[in-house]
Amino acid sequence: MTEALLKIRDLSVHFRTGNGTAQVLRNVSLDLGRGRAVGVVGESGSGKSTLAAALLRLLPANLALLDGTIELDGRNLLDLPIAETVALRGTRFAMIFQDPMTALNPVFTIGNQLVELQRAKRPKASKTELLARATAMLGRVGIADPARRLTQYPHEFSGGMRQRVMIAAALLTDADLLIADEPTTALDPTIEAQIVALMRDLHDEIGGTLMLISHSLGLISELCDDVVVLYAGKLVESGPMADVFRTPLHPYTRALIACEIAADVERGDRLASIPGEVPDVTRLPPGCIFANRCPDVIPACLDAVPELREFGPDRRAACIRI
Amino acid sequence: MHPDLIEVQDAAVAFGRVTAVDAVSLAIRPGETVGLIGESGSGKSTLARLLVDLVRPNAGTVRFDGQDLATLDRAARRAYRRDAQMIFQDPVASLSPRMTIGRALAEPLAIHGIDRAQAWPGVLELLHRVGLPETILGKYPHQVSGGQARRVGIARALVLRPKLVVADEPTAGLDVSVQGDLVNLMTELQRDFGLTYLLVSHNLNVVRAMADRFAVMYLGRLIEVGPARRIFVAPAHPYTRALIAATPRLDPDRLQAPVPLAGEMPNPADLPPGCRFQTRCPLVDDHCRKVEPPETALTDGRMVRCHKPLVD
Amino acid sequence: MRAAFRAVWRSPTGRIGLVLVVLVLLFSLFGPFVIPYEPNKLDVLHRFAGPTPIHWMGTDNLGRDLAVRMAVGGQIALGVALSTIGLSLVGGTLLGIAAAYAPTQIERVILIVFDVLSAFPPLIFALAIVALLGPGLDKVVFILAITMVPHFGRIARAQTLSLKHAPFLDATRVLGASASRLVLVHVVPNIMGPLVVLASMDIPVVITLEAGLSFLGIGVPPPRASWGGLLHDGYTNLTQSPWPVTFAGLMLILATLGFTLFGEALRDAIDPKLRAAP
Numbered sequence: 001m002t003e004a005l006l007k008i009r010d011l012s013v014h015f016r017t018g019n020g021t022a023q024v025l026r027n028v029s030l031d032l033g034r035g036r037a038v039g040v041v042g043e044s045g046s047g048k049s050t051l052a053a054a055l056l057r058l059l060p061a062n063l064a065l066l067d068g069t070i071e072l073d074g075r076n077l078l079d080l081p082i083a084e085t086v087a088l089r090g091t092r093f094a095m096i097f098q099d100p101m102t103a104l105n106p107v108f109t110i111g112n113q114l115v116e117l118q119r120a121k122r123p124k125a126s127k128t129e130l131l132a133r134a135t136a137m138l139g140r141v142g143i144a145d146p147a148r149r150l151t152q153y154p155h156e157f158s159g160g161m162r163q164r165v166m167i168a169a170a171l172l173t174d175a176d177l178l179i180a181d182e183p184t185t186a187l188d189p190t191i192e193a194q195i196v197a198l199m200r201d202l203h204d205e206i207g208g209t210l211m212l213i214s215h216s217l218g219l220i221s222e223l224c225d226d227v228v229v230l231y232a233g234k235l236v237e238s239g240p241m242a243d244v245f246r247t248p249l250h251p252y253t254r255a256l257i258a259c260e261i262a263a264d265v266e267r268g269d270r271l272a273s274i275p276g277e278v279p280d281v282t283r284l285p286p287g288c289i290f291a292n293r294c295p296d297v298i299p300a301c302l303d304a305v306p307e308l309r310e311f312g313p314d315r316r317a318a319c320i321r322i
Numbered sequence: 323m324h325p326d327l328i329e330v331q332d333a334a335v336a337f338g339r340v341t342a343v344d345a346v347s348l349a350i351r352p353g354e355t356v357g358l359i360g361e362s363g364s365g366k367s368t369l370a371r372l373l374v375d376l377v378r379p380n381a382g383t384v385r386f387d388g389q390d391l392a393t394l395d396r397a398a399r400r401a402y403r404r405d406a407q408m409i410f411q412d413p414v415a416s417l418s419p420r421m422t423i424g425r426a427l428a429e430p431l432a433i434h435g436i437d438r439a440q441a442w443p444g445v446l447e448l449l450h451r452v453g454l455p456e457t458i459l460g461k462y463p464h465q466v467s468g469g470q471a472r473r474v475g476i477a478r479a480l481v482l483r484p485k486l487v488v489a490d491e492p493t494a495g496l497d498v499s500v501q502g503d504l505v506n507l508m509t510e511l512q513r514d515f516g517l518t519y520l521l522v523s524h525n526l527n528v529v530r531a532m533a534d535r536f537a538v539m540y541l542g543r544l545i546e547v548g549p550a551r552r553i554f555v556a557p558a559h560p561y562t563r564a565l566i567a568a569t570p571r572l573d574p575d576r577l578q579a580p581v582p583l584a585g586e587m588p589n590p591a592d593l594p595p596g597c598r599f600q601t602r603c604p605l606v607d608d609h610c611r612k613v614e615p616p617e618t619a620l621t622d623g624r625m626v627r628c629h630k631p632l633v634d
Numbered sequence: 635m636r637a638a639f640r641a642v643w644r645s646p647t648g649r650i651g652l653v654l655v656v657l658v659l660l661f662s663l664f665g666p667f668v669i670p671y672e673p674n675k676l677d678v679l680h681r682f683a684g685p686t687p688i689h690w691m692g693t694d695n696l697g698r699d700l701a702v703r704m705a706v707g708g709q710i711a712l713g714v715a716l717s718t719i720g721l722s723l724v725g726g727t728l729l730g731i732a733a734a735y736a737p738t739q740i741e742r743v744i745l746i747v748f749d750v751l752s753a754f755p756p757l758i759f760a761l762a763i764v765a766l767l768g769p770g771l772d773k774v775v776f777i778l779a780i781t782m783v784p785h786f787g788r789i790a791r792a793q794t795l796s797l798k799h800a801p802f803l804d805a806t807r808v809l810g811a812s813a814s815r816l817v818l819v820h821v822v823p824n825i826m827g828p829l830v831v832l833a834s835m836d837i838p839v840v841i842t843l844e845a846g847l848s849f850l851g852i853g854v855p856p857p858r859a860s861w862g863g864l865l866h867d868g869y870t871n872l873t874q875s876p877w878p879v880t881f882a883g884l885m886l887i888l889a890t891l892g893f894t895l896f897g898e899a900l901r902d903a904i905d906p907k908l909r910a911a912p
Contacts, residue, residue, distance in 0.1 A: 043497040144586075158587075159362075188361035189524055193568035193582035215497060218570030245574035259498045260572045261527040267355070267550065268509060271531055273502030374808050403810030415801040420823045430809045475805075482809075 004031035005176055005209045006055075007071040013050050014065035020282040021064050024050045028068075028235045029308070030228050032177065037203055037210040039224035039241060041217065041256070045278040046230040048213045052179050055211075056093060057085040090120045094170035098182040100162035104154040110165055111150030114138075118172050137168040142198055160191035167198065171206070181213045196222055217260060221245055226314070229253050232278050232289045235308065239315040249317040251294045288319070296321045326385075327352040327518050328373060328406070328486055333382035335368050339591040342368040344542035345382070347617075352485070355512065355519040357533030357550060359526065359565070363590055364539040370488045370522045374408045375399065386486075404434065407479040411491040413471035417463035423474055424459035430481040441481075448477045451514075452507060468495060472504065480515060488520045493528050505531055526569045530554055538562050541590060541598040544617075548624030558624060558631040560603050597629070605630050641903035648899025654892025658885075662712060665705025673706045673859050674698065682875035692877040695867055700878060703859035704885050710771070710860045711889065715840040717775050719833050722782035727829060729783065730790025731817055734798060748784035756781045756843055760852050769855040778843055782836065786829060793825035831904050835897035838890035845886055861886050 013025040025047045032038050042048030053059050055070060057077070070077040072092070077085065089095075097103050105113060114134035115127060122130065131150065138146035141164040154162060163183060170178050180199075184192040200223055203210055214220055220227055221241060228238040229250065237250040248254045258272045265271075276293035279285055285292065287302035294301065298321070306318045326349040335343040342365040350356050360366040371377045372384055375391060384391045386402060394402060410416035417426050427449070431441050449456065452473040463471060472492075479487055492508065493501040505528060512519060523529050529536070529550075536553045538546040538561070546559040557563040564583045585602035588594055596611040597603070603610065607630075615629045624633075642648035666673065669690070677697030684692045691700035733744040760777045767773055797803065806820055841861075847853030848862025849869075856863055861882055868878030 043499055189526075189568040189570075190361060190564055190583050192570070193564075194584075196570075197582045216570055217498070217572045221573050222570065222576070242574040245572060256499060257572065259502055261531055263571070265527075265531045267530075267532060267534060269531060270509075271502030271505050273506075274499040275503075371804075376804055376808060400810045400812075403808065406808075408805070408808045410801050410805055412801055416805040418802045418806065418820050418824070429806065429811075433810045433812075433815065478805075478809075 003034070005034045005072070006032040007069070008032075008055075009069045009071070011051070011054060011068035011070065012065060013047070013054055013059065013063070013067075015060070016062045016064045017282060019280075022282045023284060024233050024281055025054070026233045028230070028233075030235060030238060032209055032211060033226065034209055035207045036226055037212060037224045039220035039227040040211060040213045040230060041215070041220060041227060041253075042213065042230040043215050043256075043278070045232055045281070047233040047281075048230050049181055051230070052095065052181050052211070052213055055177075055179065056089055056095060057082065087120075090117060090173050090175070092176050094173045094175035094178050096163070096166045096170055096178065096180040096183045098185050100159070100166045101154060103166060104162065106154050109151055109153055110157070114150070114165075114169055114172060117169055121174060133172060134168070137172050138165070140171070141165075141168045141202075142194070143168075160187055160195060163187065163195055164198065167195075167202070171202065175208070177209045177211065179211045179213070182215070183212070184219060185214070185216075192219075199223060217245065217257065229256075233281055234289050234305075234318065235316075236290065236319070237317040239312075243315060249311060249315070249322050250290075250319050251296050251321070252290050253317075255293075255295065326350060327387065329385045330369070330372065331383050331385070333369075333372060333379040333384060335365075335372060335377055336380050341542050341590075343372065343379075346539075346542075346544050347382075348537055348544065348547065350486070350518060350520060352518055353516065354534045355521060355532050357529035357536045358520055358522045358539065359524065359529060359536055360539035361524050361565070363541060363587060365542040366522050366539050367490065369539070370408070370490055370520060373486065373488055373520060374406050375402065376408075400434070404482040405484050406486040406488070407482065407484040409472075409475050409479050409487060409489040409492060411494050413468060413475045414463050414466075416475055417471060419463055421462075422459065423461055423463070423466065426463075426474065427459070427478055427481060430478065434482065445477075445481055448480055451511070452477045469500060469504075472496070473507075476508070476511070480511065483515065484517070486518045486520070488522065490522045491525070492521060492523070493525060494523075501528065508532065524565075526554070526566060527571075536562075538565070541587070541593070543598060543627060544625070545599070545627045546624065548620070548622065548626075552622060552624065556633050558620060558626040558633040559599075559628050560605055560630075560632065561599050563632060564602075638900060638903040642896065642899040645899045645902065647895045648903075651892050651895025651897070651899060654888055655896050658708060658889045658892055659712070662705050662708025665708070666702055669699065669702040669705065671699035671702045673702045674857050682871070682877075684875065684877050691881045692875070694864070694878050695871045695874065698859075700864075700881055703864060704861070704881060706859040707861040707864055707882075708885070708889070710854055710858065711841045711844060714771070714775055714778070714844045714854075715837045718778040718782065718840050719836055721775070721779040723786050723829060723833050725779070726783040726786025727790040727822070727825075730787040730792075731794050731821060731825075733787070733791045734794035744787075748787050751781060752784045754781060757846070757850075760847050764852045769852055771854050771858070774844060774847055774853050777847075778840055782840075785836070786832065789828055789832060790825060793828060794821055797821060797824055827904050831897070831901040834900050835894070837897065838893040841886070841890055841893070861889075 009029045011025055011028045015022045015024055028051065040048050040051060059066065066078060111131060111134060115130040118130045118133065134150060135146045138149060143149055143161065143164055157165060184195050187195065196219065212220060212224055224241045226239065227241040227244050229236050229252065231252050237244060237248065237253045244253065245257065248257055255274045259274065261271060274293050279289060279292060287304055288306050291297050291301045300320060306320050308316050308318045310316055311322065329349040331347050333343055333346050334341060346369060358366045358369065368377060372379060386405065391402065427445050428438060431438050446456065454470060454473050458466060458470060493504055496504060509532060511517060521529055521532060533550040535548060536550045537544055538559065540561050546553060546562050553562060554566060557566055568582065583602045588601050594600065596613055597615055600606045600610050610629055615627045617625050617627050620626055620631065621634055642652060675698060677693065679697065681693050681695055681697040683689055689699050689701065691704065694700055694703065729744055733741045756778065759781060763773055763777050803816060803820060806816055844853055844860065845862035845865065848860040849866045853862055854860040864878060864882040868882055872879055
């Protein structure tokens with residue numbers, strides 16, 4: 001078993017807010033296996049985007065606590081000085097956001113931006129060489145007439161096209177880890193299908209490590225090898241994607257899967273949902289975070305936060321009822 | 323009472339050089355739910371706005387209960403508002419930022435001169451019915467959650483007891499774990515208030531659970547209309563098939579590898595002759611590129627606009 | 635709004651500004667009742683007196699009590715400021731909203747009107763009006779209000795344009811609201827924020843403009859006591875007594891400083907709140 005690329009241990013992130021301290025992530029531990037596509041499942045309030053931000057040290061100013069370790073090549077990234085972390089972005093880590101418009105500079109051509117971002121790893125390369133690589137990469141991600149497109153500005157691209165450009169940009173960095181935060185949420189279904197197929201083909205071909213953050217179980221099932229389920233800042237279940245989705249252990253995972261609308265649904269059928277609301281992370285209840293909405297809750301659930309236990313190779317879940 | 327609650331005939335809406343809605347005909351019967359499906363640029367939002375008189379057609383007619391909307395005078399148009407309402411995609415943005423929820427719910431009463439004292443108990447009952455506490459009445463839109471704002475939008479739309487409710491992406495932005503609640507609520511309200519729904523969405527899963535019929539739009543034209551179940555199980559138009567295949571579904575064993583569409587959408591201001599789907603259709607041939615397919619009826623009563631439908 | 639005022643109180647400069655404003659207001663409104671002199675009563679025997687227990691600020695070149703004249707001047711200054719700003723705010727807002735909703739040709743005309751009005755330097759315009767119609771307090775208000783209309787109008791137009799396609803306006807239209815209801819109940823309250831801030835920051839500007847016009851003799855005509863007029867009289871008789879100029883100048887400075895600090899604190903209080911509200 002090859003060693004994981006990134007080992008996250010007991011990561012906790014708290015923010016200062018007007019209502020008190022928001023404990024957005026609490027003791028999250030996971031491994032990003034080399035060459036694996038790991039899906040982070042989370043709904044609103046799960047802390048999934050904070051997890052990505054913590055990896056890239058892009059956390060906002062009202063940070064109250066940042067604890068735990070993020071190990072890359074034996075070094076804890078959280079101990080690194082900021083300058084070194086910045087150097088990691090664009091060389092070891094690349095990120096794709098939900099809205100590519102915010103990541104692309106509107107006043108520079110795509111070609112300009114794709115060339116500049118390569119300079120971090122290739123400071124001595126000529127502009128011609130970098131342009132050639134960019135052209136090839138645009139073609140690889142399915143953009144027709146890449147040489148001409150390089151001369152265009154971001155606003156001249158459609159949403160799906162911009163996301164392809166973002167993927168090309170991420171690939172051009174030769175990063176070890178690609179973090180994609182809701183990369184298809186803003187796209188129409190047929191465009192989303194194209195991007196998903198592209199990402200799958202590229203992952204099969206290049207084999208890099210992918211961390212896909214999404215609320216869509218379907219998307220994760222189409223792209224990911226492993227999955228990690230976050231609920232209100234806590235990691236509640238993890239394991240190989242097929243195992244977790246076929247035989248979920250944690251009541252939240254089970255409930256979430258039950259909410260997926262079945263293929264044979266009829267008009268007027270009652271749809272499943274999870275009753276109640278995500279708890280306020282500034283006022284944490286005692287015990288298990290899912291207790292107030294869990295169909296299997298017993299009094300003991302409120303006594304202590306359940307430990308993450310092993311249930312077989314790579315299978316973990318935090319529930320006392322399993 | 324007219325057999326169709328609302329009927330659109332050959333309606334066209336153009337914005338400059340772009341014809342957002344092009345010769346669309348659609349009839350909605352009382353009590354049914356029609357799912358208007360399409361992606362960006364399909365014109366579905368414009369067609370929805372046509373039904374609630376937010377936009378006037380450049381050609382064609384829109385008839386409500388047999389009456390042509392264009393012939394209504396100002397007073398009659400205002401009365402029409404009591405029959406056709408809309409629930410908006412961004413629930414917080416659809417509420418006036420400086421009005422409390424209570425005032426927002428009273429607004430329809432004030433606009434139509436309905437005595438507030440008499441009607442308010444009914445409004446409170448609606449609030450209760452959509453699952454919101456009375457304490458929300460004093461709050462401002464930015465102080466409530468997206469889910470709560472969505473329910474306020476539904477309650478507000480029902481204050482005037484309309485017959486037709488157009489819902490624009492009713493579950494957009496909602497977590498999967500709570501969208502079921504909203505769908506169930508809308509279904510119950512339809513039953514209790516005798517509503518007719520037009521659901522505008524690109525989320526086929528949700529629309530499937532609610533709609534009797536689908537109306538699929540592409541680049542301003544209706545390309546397939548018919549019973550929802552039939553279309554979902556056996557789509558006739560290649561675009562419908564692609565859209566259904568593109569809907570992400572939980573598939574741990576990866577049984578279905580979706581084959582996505584190739585090609586790009588044409589520029590809506592500069593459409594090529596022939597079928598509008600030609601640039602992405604896997605079945606396209608020369609005939610498709612020259613002649614725009616007319617509306618044809620299939621044996622099961624469906625309408626499809628395609629030279630080579632997948633089903634007869 | 636209440637929260638904005640509380641925020642102003644919290645900021646140190648805002649607090650100073652608010653205190654100064656209140657002092658000027660109290661002095662101007664209640665001064666003439668407290669001070670036992672008539673503002674226009676001549677007492678040539680006791681002219682150019684310095685500050686004494688009888689005349690707190692001394693007397694001017696005609697023996698009139700300065701303190702009570704300052705108070706009257708304050709009433710004029712504030713009255714002119716409020717009526718001018720009130721008129722131009724209402725006029726500018728209506729034109730601005732109209733421009734935002736009007737068809738392109740009409741909008742162009744309104745914008746040209748704005749440009750023309752801004753191009754007139756207030757002083758030259760004032761000279762022209764006074765030459766045509768003679769001096770007077772109402773003329774001052776008219777001149778200043780006209781020159782300030784584009785100031786509010788452009789902001790009102792920009793704010794309305796940004797709101798024009800907001801979903802809540804569509805929603806209210808679908809509910810059946812008439813155009814006037816949409817504008818009055820839904821558009822105006824949502825664009826008022828920046829306009830109110832602008833108005834409060836304009837108060838010291840108008841006070842200074844009025845003082846300037848009166849100083850030149852084309853504003854409020856004598857014998858009515860305006861701060862500008864007092865400055866003028868004190869200036870021309872500077873060798874006889876430094877007190878009138880000093881007090882008038884001090885009064886003007888404190889008033890404009892107070893309103894400026896208050897207005898800026900109000901802007902800082904409202905702007906971040908506007909940004910914070912989604």
